[in-house]
Amino acid sequence: MYDHRDRCAIVGIGTTDFTKASGRSVLTLATQAGAAAISDAGLAATDIDGIVRCEHDEVRHNDLVETLGTANVTYWSSVGTGGAAPCGMIGQAVGAIMSGQARTVLAFRSLNGRSGRRFGQAGRASPRSIGGNGSYDEFFIPYGLAVPGQMFAMIARRHMIEFGTTSEHLGSIALTCRQRANANPNAQMADRELSMQEYLTGRPISLPLRLFDFCLETDGACAVVVTDTERARNLPHRPALIRAVAQGTSRHPQMGLVLPTLLRESLTTQPSADVAETLYRRAGMGPEDIDVAQFYDCFTITVLLQLEDYGFCKKGEGGPFASGGALDIGGAIPINTSGGHLSEGYIHGMNHVVEGVRQIRGTSSSQVAGAETCLVTSGIPVATSAMILTA
Amino acid sequence: MPYTIDADTAGFFEAAREGHLVVRSCSDCGANLHPPRQYCRHCGGWNTRWRKLTGRATLVTWTIVEQQMLPTFEVPYTVVLVEPDDAPGVRFVGSLPGRVESLQAGMAMAVTFETVGDGVVLPQWSPTE
Numbered sequence: 248m249y250d251h252r253d254r255c256a257i258v259g260i261g262t263t264d265f266t267k268a269s270g271r272s273v274l275t276l277a278t279q280a281g282a283a284a285i286s287d288a289g290l291a292a293t294d295i296d297g298i299v300r301c302e303h304d305e306v307r308h309n310d311l312v313e314t315l316g317t318a319n320v321t322y323w324s325s326v327g328t329g330g331a332a333p334c335g336m337i338g339q340a341v342g343a344i345m346s347g348q349a350r351t352v353l354a355f356r357s358l359n360g361r362s363g364r365r366f367g368q369a370g371r372a373s374p375r376s377i378g379g380n381g382s383y384d385e386f387f388i389p390y391g392l393a394v395p396g397q398m399f400a401m402i403a404r405r406h407m408i409e410f411g412t413t414s415e416h417l418g419s420i421a422l423t424c425r426q427r428a429n430a431n432p433n434a435q436m437a438d439r440e441l442s443m444q445e446y447l448t449g450r451p452i453s454l455p456l457r458l459f460d461f462c463l464e465t466d467g468a469c470a471v472v473v474t475d476t477e478r479a480r481n482l483p484h485r486p487a488l489i490r491a492v493a494q495g496t497s498r499h500p501q502m503g504l505v506l507p508t509l510l511r512e513s514l515t516t517q518p519s520a521d522v523a524e525t526l527y528r529r530a531g532m533g534p535e536d537i538d539v540a541q542f543y544d545c546f547t548i549t550v551l552l553q554l555e556d557y558g559f560c561k562k563g564e565g566g567p568f569a570s571g572g573a574l575d576i577g578g579a580i581p582i583n584t585s586g587g588h589l590s591e592g593y594i595h596g597m598n599h600v601v602e603g604v605r606q607i608r609g610t611s612s613s614q615v616a617g618a619e620t621c622l623v624t625s626g627i628p629v630a631t632s633a634m635i636l637t638a
Numbered sequence: 639m640p641y642t643i644d645a646d647t648a649g650f651f652e653a654a655r656e657g658h659l660v661v662r663s664c665s666d667c668g669a670n671l672h673p674p675r676q677y678c679r680h681c682g683g684w685n686t687r688w689r690k691l692t693g694r695a696t697l698v699t700w701t702i703v704e705q706q707m708l709p710t711f712e713v714p715y716t717v718v719l720v721e722p723d724d725a726p727g728v729r730f731v732g733s734l735p736g737r738v739e740s741l742q743a744g745m746a747m748a749v750t751f752e753t754v755g756d757g758v759v760l761p762q763w764s765p766t767e
């Protein structure tokens with residue numbers, strides 16, 4: 248087996264502004280973020296010979312070859328499922344580089360998530376014939392269960408049933424992300440503070456989840472450049488070494504896109520538990536070695552489940568752990584230091600990758616002093632991916 | 639209206655139309671396979687069929703939906719997830735009108751059959767008391 252440990256690194260990062268209405272095409276946003284990442288890496292577009300995209304992106308690899316003016320791209324791929332993709336996309340880049348199919352790979356995510364195609368909306372299904380053809384929506388949507396927020400509400404309720412988790416526990420995650428966003432000028436919620444009282448009285452959406460348990464909707468893009476570590480050493484920034492990366496479906500993931508995951512026997516252990524095991528083994532590390540983490544946070548409950556699955560606390564203790572100060576800068580495991588999806592913006596997990604690199608470089612707006620290892624995770628519940636970056 | 643002519647799942651809705659709750663099961667090893675599929679991963683066989691259930695279940699979790707996402711579903715309503723007593727590990731979804739505040743995890747639930755039009759019938763779930 249080939250060992251990819253520390254063989255590749257992220258050498259360039261780029262983002263657009265994060266807004267509710269970009270006024271630009273997703274291709275313009277992707278081009279902006281891509282050009283910024285290439286420039287940040289100290290490279291030229293003609294150095295890029297590989298491109299990895301999320302399968303949900305509306306921008307294709309050849310679109311960016313054309314707009315950026317890259318080299319002849321000899322490797323491209325599309326990774327899913329949705330928000331589970333970003334760390335897996337970095338894994339694809341590593342695989343391409345280590346197998347000699349590309350030397351310098353651009354990975355990107357671009358979306359007009361507020362002004363264009365909004366996620367978490369139920370409007371796509373035709374009311375005359377819901378489901379079928381491998382979607383399994385016929386077992387959910389006719390019952391009014393149509394979107395991830397409703398599904399995660401049922402998962403949150405189950406965590407409360409099994410472990411006594413409270414809304415205040417979930418609220419501490421929302422407040423943590425908001426405080427980090429308040430220090431990040433590019434965050435959509437940079438200027439909006441959030442109190443526990445506001446959180447607890449937030450508009451009910453799908454109880455027990457309320458408004459501030461839900462992530463933002465964002466127009467924007469993020470991109471990163473990955474290359475081999477040897478080349479990375481000669482570029483301007485301290486490389487964020489990819490210590491290890493892992494994807495995982497879990498053994499019985501259920502079929503379909505998202506909603507059938509609700510039919511699993513356990514709702515409170517997610518594929519993140521399987522990915523954690525693979526990732527730590529590949530890295531030769533454990534949760535005690537992680538200085539800071541960027542957890543995929545489409546909902547507050549998503550973070551709580553991952554705190555347990557990645558081993559930062561015991562199963563069931565995520566609530567008291569989160570509300571006990573562990574997630575703060577200076578706590579046991581500071582999280583989502585740019586504000587995450589809950590408060591920076593929703594770039595479908597790719598802003599978590601960018602912020603992970605900033606922590607390794609020492610340039611975050613909420614820098615964890617001396618951070619040398621950063622865990623970055625991607626979305627649950629369908630399948631997931633994660634990686635550990637090191638200085 | 640659910641799509642009820644899918645090659646793998648149609649039998650579930652055909653049974654509901656006749657007033658039966660069914661789960662796809664393996665005739666050889668007895669494993670339950672839901673959502674329905676043809677192959678049994680447990681014993682590696684293709685000898686699967688529809689098995690009738692009693693319609694008794696326990697409540698696993700629920701959500702009270704307050705923000706309308708579907709034009710045909712007036713909020714508030716309550717979505718429930720149940721586990722049939724005679725098919726452990728299988729989960730079915732149901733929905734109840736309004737905010738059902740009396741729900742408790744593990745409480746007994748029973749199936750009912752709701753005709754939603756055009757001869758399409760959905761199994762539904764309500765507390766037994």
Ligand SMILES: [Zn+2]
Pocket residue numbers: 664665666667668669678679680681682683
């Ligand atoms: Zn079998």
